Amino acid sequence: MLQVGPWDCERQALKESENAVDRPLALVRGERLVEGSIPIQRHFAYCWSGLLSRTEERDNREYSLLYNQPSVLVGSRTDVASVSSWLAPVIWEGTFNPILIDSIYKQHNLTIATTVFALGKYTRFVKDFLESAEQHYFVGFRVHYYLFTDQPESIPEVKMGENRSLTVRKVQSLNRWQDISMSRMEKLEKLIENELAYEADYIFCLDIDTKFYGRWGVESLGRLVGVIHPWFFDAPRDRFTYERRPESQAYIPAGEGDYYYAGAAFGGLLEDVHQLTKTCKEKLLIDAANSIEAVWQEESHLNKYFLLNKPSKLLSPEYMWRGINEKAAQIKVIRFSNVAKNYAEVRPNP
Ligand SMILES: CC(=O)N[C@H]1[C@@H](OP(=O)(O)OP(=O)(O)OC[C@H]2O[C@@H](n3ccc(=O)[nH]c3=O)[C@H](O)[C@@H]2O)O[C@H](CO)[C@H](O)[C@@H]1O
Ligand SMILES: [Mn+2]
Incomplete structure (x- = not known):
């Protein structure tokens, strides 16, 4: 029998919105990261984005910050230089x-x-x-x-x-x-x-x-x-x-x-x-x-x-x-x- 847990429902819903990338950043509880799949992490990132200070006050456990992976291959701006020749940003x-x-x-x-x-x-x-x-x-x-x-x-x-x-x-x-x-x-x-x-x-x-x-x-x-x-x-x-x-x-x-x-x-x-x-x-x-x-x-x-x-x-x-x-x-x-x-x-x- 197929087990459908609460995570799966959320995962399904989130998969659909996965392409709407660039979600706001947020602090996410460390242990959730292990449990959830990528879309679920994003879900928490999204849902919690307005609650940062409150969750920080409530709980002193370590938080990590979720954001898009930085690329070492492609700069985010291609129409301007983002570093000088002496390596100043x-x-x-x-x-x-x-x-x-x-x-x-x-x-x-x-x-x-x-x-x-x-x-x-x-x-x-x-x-x-x-x-x-x-x-x-x-x-x-x-x-x-x-x-x-x-x-x-x-x-x-x-x-x-x-x-x-x-x-x-x-x-x-x-x-x-x-x-x-x-x-x-x-x-x-x-x-x-x-x-x-x-x-x-x-x-x-x-x-x-x-x-x-x-x-x-x-x-x-x-x-x-x-x-x-x-x-x-x-x-x-x-x-x-x-x-x-x-x-x-x-x-x-x-x-x-x-x-x-x-x-x-x-x-x-x-x-x-x-x-x-x-x-x-x-x-x-x-x-x-x-x-x-x-x-x-x-x-x-x-x-x-x-x-x-x-x-x-x-x-x-x-x-x-x-x-x-x-x-x-x-x-x-x-x-x-x-x-x-x-x-x-x-x-x-x-
Ligand atoms: C955009 C820019 O880079 N502006 C520079 C430029 O022209 P600006 O046309 O911007 O110079 P400005 O008339 O704004 O004068 C610079 C500053 O001096 C002060 N001030 C000046 C006249 C006065 O009667 N009272 C007073 O308080 C005020 O803080 C002002 O912001 O060249 C100036 C020097 O030639 C300064 O280097 C300015 O920073
Ligand atoms: Mn001026």
């Missing part, structure tokens, strides 16, 4: 599994310091930046924002989630936007040196005239992290707007360079970003003493630094896009983007 949508990577980093109890500057009329960008960050940026992780401004009184109240905080620092007003932009390097150097050592593990330094539209999470963490500039990701390097005058410390000769990196976002471990900001500040000072200002200010120096000190991780332009309405075939998700601004109106000088 390039992070694109589809190259990582958000739930898996979150579960790995969750165990480490990390704090991500995040710096922004809003001087003069740029205070108008603060509200959208912070509100959108609360929705998309390292959700579920500890984030400490540091906001530097010449007008602390005009910084709006933004409701922060659990384990998230904002520190506002007053800084001196400056007359030229170029000086505001460049002065960030020194402020960051000092912040890391004087305050962050016991406060944070990683730091990201971001432009404020921006907004988050999609996940920016732990997949972005690395020792030294650069973001590929959205206007140059598909350009040959002779078109990159590197500083081309040998008199500047930011000089990069024709025929050299890897990528063109955005000045609007970089990060990494405190120590590595400290070294970066300190070096860029020193080079900016040497340039100033020689009466030369690099064509894209600190962004030019950042590009020189990254040429000599290769980032250990690269973020695709999904992490610093041109604008929410701008499209490119390779950009499947806009995570963080410039917001439109009238340069003449918002900047203190041309």
